[in-house]
Amino acid sequence: MQDVTTNPSTTEKKIKMYATTWCGDCRMARRWFDSHGVPYEFINIEEDDKAAEYVMRVNGGMQSVPTIIFPEWLCSGRTFSTPACCKVAG
Numbered sequence: 681m682q683d684v685t686t687n688p689s690t691t692e693k694k695i696k697m698y699a700t701t702w703c704g705d706c707r708m709a710r711r712w713f714d715s716h717g718v719p720y721e722f723i724n725i726e727e728d729d730k731a732a733e734y735v736m737r738v739n740g741g742m743q744s745v746p747t748i749i750f751p752e753w754l755c756s757g758r759t760f761s762t763p764a765c766c767k768v769a770g
Contacts (some may be wrong), residue, residue, distance in 0.1 A: 693751040695720040698735045706746040720748075 695713070697720050699706035713720050725732040725743065735747045 695751070696723060696749040697721065698723050698725050698731055698747040698749070699745045700724060700726050703745045709746045709748060 695718065697709060699722060701724060710722065723731045725735055725745065732743060735743055735745070739747060
């Protein structure tokens with residue numbers, strides 16, 4: 681099951697966050713997006729095998745979470761906290 685967080689007034693492509701519910705960095709990223717009103721789709725890789733396979737493919741075989749896909753950018757693991765990722769997010 682996917683938890684989709686959106687802002688109804690936004691019609692842009694959404695950010696996709698591949699994550700788990702137990703991951704501290706994932707929770708931090710969700711709080712950041714929520715507090716800044718950034719629309720995103722939360723995809724739990726523990727409940728979606730295809731999503732888990734995708735995360736492994738883009739992270740060199742590792743299930744690195746959060747893996748955040750911006751419309752034109754990829755951030756994974758702790759790189760979300762870097763200024764480049766935060767700038768792209770909004």
